[in-house]
Amino acid sequence: MEQVIQAIEALLGPQGCLIDQDARRPYESGARYGNGSAACIARPANVEEAAELLRLCARDKIRIVAQGANTGLVGAASPDRSGRDVVLSMERIKGIVEIDPVDRVVQAYAGTRLSDLNQALAPHGLCFPIDLGADPSLGGMLAANTGGARLIRYGDVRHNVLGLEALLMNPPGQRLDLTNRLRKNNTGPDWKQWFIGTGGAYGIVTQAVLQVHPLPQQCATALVVPASPEAGLLLLRDAERHFSDFLTAFEGISHNAMQSVLRHLPGMQAPFEPLPPYAFLIELSSARPRSADFDLEKLFGAWLEACFGDLILDAVIDKPEVLWRLRHAISESVRHEGKVIAFDIAVPRSRLAAFREEAVALVGRGYPGVGVFDFGHWGDGGLHFNLVVPQALMEVCSEERIAVLRQEIYDLAVRKYRGSFSAEHGVGPFNQSFYDRYTAPEQQALAAGMQAAFDPERLLGATRFMSAQ
Incomplete structure (x- = not known):
């Protein structure tokens, strides 16, 4: 690893390769889950440097975990605890490539923050209306297929992406240009969709072409x-x-x-x-x-x-x-109440009231003292079913008991109400066991086959759609 780190430092320079433990720390811990230890934090200044980094790491079979603003909640952008992962921070690959008010299209680099994107769009009377509690990067939004509070009107990120550019690991560093801005293009598979909502497992998004909307008056x-x-x-x-x-x-x-x-x-x-x-x-x-x-x-x-x-x-x-x-x-307020057990659930919205009533009863019956602090996107069937274990109950509410509670809630949502265990946060290490439990074997086999084709050595990302063996 020492030689690999030296090569990365030679490629990216001292500002592009963070080795010191204090400098690495903000990149090694997720917003809520995913604390690990990285070999180094790679911060390329442009797409060309990022592509060369992929080639360098592929030669020594070093795993790369891409990271945007690090606001995700399932550990998909965090290194593991081995100390061998390279975190590829996209924060320096940012900025607007073009705004076209006639096409209502913006093209921007993956490290661009949502707030900066909307600030650039506002003078044109436009906005990218994905409304989130955090300020993520565009690359992270595509990797997680974020939704937000206004999905009922505008859809999720997937519905607003016209094109993208990605770096592949097969062959390493290959630049795949899918940056067309057509709203109608029925010429075969929609390849950009393999890079949206898959946590960086199939490739690393470097640019996005987005349809934008008129600014509300x-x-x-x-x-x-x-x-x-x-x-x-x-x-x-x-x-x-x-x-x-x-x-x-x-x-x-x-x-x-x-x-x-x-x-x-x-x-x-x-x-x-x-x-x-x-x-x-x-x-x-x-x-x-x-x-x-x-x-x-x-x-x-x-x-x-x-x-x-x-x-x-x-x-x-x-x-x-x-x-x-x-x-x-x-x-943020609920985090001050005690230990939060968070659920990012979706069920058909026609059944959301029934699910919530049954889930609240399940908690009250089997886990007295655990509070329900839920809120949700009723317009699209999403529910953030947050439970809080008060400090006074921490001694009797073990991690094993919490794991049982979590599985009971997910079984109710997925199996009885035909819902999802991850409405908008993605899979990632935190949700991996639930992906294995609830995703149909045929679907897992297809996803694993695609991951193997895009990344034969499984060197990209922390999200697994294929067997760990």
Whole structure:
């Protein structure tokens, strides 16, 4: 490894190869999971250096783990504990290649942050509307196929990628140019899809070509208390019928999640007194400017008023930034409550209320004292079913008992409700055993065959779609 590190340092220079333990540390630990130890952190300044790094590591069969902003939650961008992995940080390969307002397309390098992308798009009246609690890089967003709170309107990352460029490991360093910007291109397999949502296991994305959307000119937001658990889905259906494409978010927030934000976010005021068992954050937006003939706030207010009684018990209409601050603060606030057992689940949205009710009952029946602090994307069937083990229960709630609880929840979601164990976070080492447990053998065999074709020596990434043997 010493010779490999010396070769990497000679290729990338002292700023491109971090060896010191303190300098490596931020890259070795994920946002929530995935603490490891890397041989070094490689930070190429351009795609050519990254390609040469792949060739260098392939010669000595050194595994490369690509990393963007390191905001993932399944350990897919973290090294293992062997001290032999090279972390390939894409943070220096960033910037906008081109913005085309007519095509509504942006081409950018993989290390570009979402916030920087939207800052560059704003003067053109455009945005990339994948709404996340973190500020990821484009490469990481493609690798994880991120979704976010506005998926109901704009889809996930996969639905907004027109093309990409990737580096392959077969042959090492091969540059695959798939950067066309066509919305219609039916000329064979859609090869870019093999690099989206696969955690860097098939290749390393270096550029992305994205379709972007008009920047909203008006927005209306409300936090709504449903008349019953079933009323939430009725509200969703009615909102879609009434507002069609203007409906951009329909987010559910539990009592415990709201209470946690009020406890831990300074200056946050309670939207309701007392807090309800559950509430929905509903957002409408439009790129059409507000006018006397078209005012979303007035249209929204009239609809909410018509729903009172049968579907709605209470509602707060406020500035979007105020209500979204409550929604986006949940994950960080819940971490202060105790040990978090996080689930990123999806079920058919028609069955989301039933699943949630059964899952809450399962926890209460078998694990008294464990709190449910859930919130979710009801518009697309996603649920962040966060459980919290209070400090007082840590001694009796062992890791083995938590593992049993986790499997019970996933069995319920996947086997009974035909859902997913990973709605938007991906596979990665943290979810590997669940991929092995729930993914059909025929599907695993196909994915493993493709991984073997793209990366015969299995030198790319921390996500495994093939046998570990």
